[in-house]
Amino acid sequence: MNSSVFDALRRWPDVEAPELFAVDAADRLLLDEAASALAAPGADVAVIGDDFGALTLGAVVRHDLPRVRVHQDPLCGELALAANAATVGVAPERFASHAAPEAALVAEATVVLVKLPRSLEALDATARLVARYARPDVLVFAGGRVKHMTRAMNDVLGRSFEEVRASLGRQKARVLTASRPRQGVEPAAVREVRQEDVGLRVCAVGGAFAGASTDIGTRVLLDHLDAVLDSIPSPGTVVDLGCGTGLLAAAAARSVPGARVIATDQSADAVASAALTASANGCSDRITVTRDDAGARIPSGSVDLVLLNPPFHVGGAVHTAIASKMFRAASRMLAPGGALVTVWNSHLRYRQELERVVGPTRQIARTPKFTLTVSTRR
Structure with a gap:
């Protein structure tokens, strides 16, 4: 070529x-x-x-x-x-x-x-x-x-x-x-682990991000999820954007029993893992798992709450462009007054961008490495 x-x-x-x-x-x-x-x-x-x-x-x-x-x-x-x-x-x-x-x-x-x-x-x-x-x-x-x-x-x-x-x-x-x-090679096994501190099972296949463990950024969001939910109107539709293994989707389905939950990711391994995680936690009937490009098929203005732990790598390079793309996607799908809950590496200083792209943004928690914010859609 x-x-x-x-x-x-x-x-x-x-x-x-x-x-x-x-x-x-x-x-x-x-x-x-x-x-x-x-x-x-x-x-x-x-x-x-x-x-x-x-x-x-x-x-x-x-x-x-x-x-x-x-x-x-x-x-x-x-x-x-x-x-x-x-x-x-x-x-x-x-x-x-x-x-x-x-x-x-x-x-x-x-x-x-x-x-x-x-x-x-x-x-x-x-x-x-x-x-x-x-x-x-x-x-x-x-x-x-x-x-x-x-x-x-x-x-x-x-x-x-x-x-x-x-x-x-x-x-x-x-x-x-x-x-x-080699003869008799077995197929790769599904990895399944119960995360005792959050009371949920996590399943992973192939190269799903973080495997069957809990990513440290996701853990920050999980630790404060109930407090965040108490501070916003009860959502009817929740999106786990860039869902990975679907742990946040399963947590949302448990915390907001009446909500419709969408777990979406562009990775085939991620969506396969998220479907297995939903099943392992008994909430397959309430979580829709889709393979999509930053939730592009979700109708504009149709979502009340987006949960997001954006990646900060594009392939092997550290780059903020993928997070920016996901902020825009979240803003598009949120209804006015809807909330984007984002956990991000503090040194990346995303707050100003979140204010500009989504709307008023307040800090919920901060650890030595991560910041958790809620942005309200204008």
Whole structure:
């Protein structure tokens, strides 16, 4: 794939900024390391974790593949792939997007390209899936930036494959190649933990943020949730925006029994986890779990309360753009007088932005690391 095509790729609808890129050195190295396997007659190709379409479109264009199967955990990646394919002239029938990491994604695949996730649990789930359902002669090429790679990734791949080798580094990227799937590999297990201090069970699959533990920012919000609810009108509709494993949604369903609760996240692993968390806590009938881009399908002005623990990373980079996007999304979906409850890293100083984007904002609590605020929609 020539550089001019790479240059045409965008991150949209994910956040875009001059310092954020749609293609990185790991994408380029992956396609180069896998070139012979991709060019083999009858190559059956699956792609897992493609950020914005560079791997899928690169494989299709460079090797004239008739069809590639692809799973991208974030919905923004899936939407970016479709938009980028239209930009570079790749017909939609040349790739098939799978919303979930399922057997059909890798069944009978001879080549699997993987963009290495940060989570070892996500990598383990991917390795197990491929080892169980791809062809016995499958080659797995898993690449990432060296600064985000650890020796433990080799070990994780080694649980599902008999041979794992590393490429030479190039432009601070490296590729691990796995082959010879082990026999009898079991699927990745659901992780479930009872959080005794809040009296709720948390379930996690794959690379869901924080796994089956409680993120420390979420814990601050949970510790003050009842006090916050006592200070605002009883909500009819509550949204856990960027829900992760759905712990806040389950807590809201318990604390406000009459409310309709929506747990939404763009991550496929997150929404699968949140649905399991709702079931484990006996509130599936009152929590609707959706995979969406910052709650884009929730009607404007239809929500009374939004709970938000925004991420402060975009991929591997510390960046505030994703939080800003979620503040705007919360403001749009809130009815006038509705409340946005946000927990955020204190050093990021979001209060002025919350005042501007949502409305009057008051501090509820502050710890050495986090600030908890309530913003009232104008």
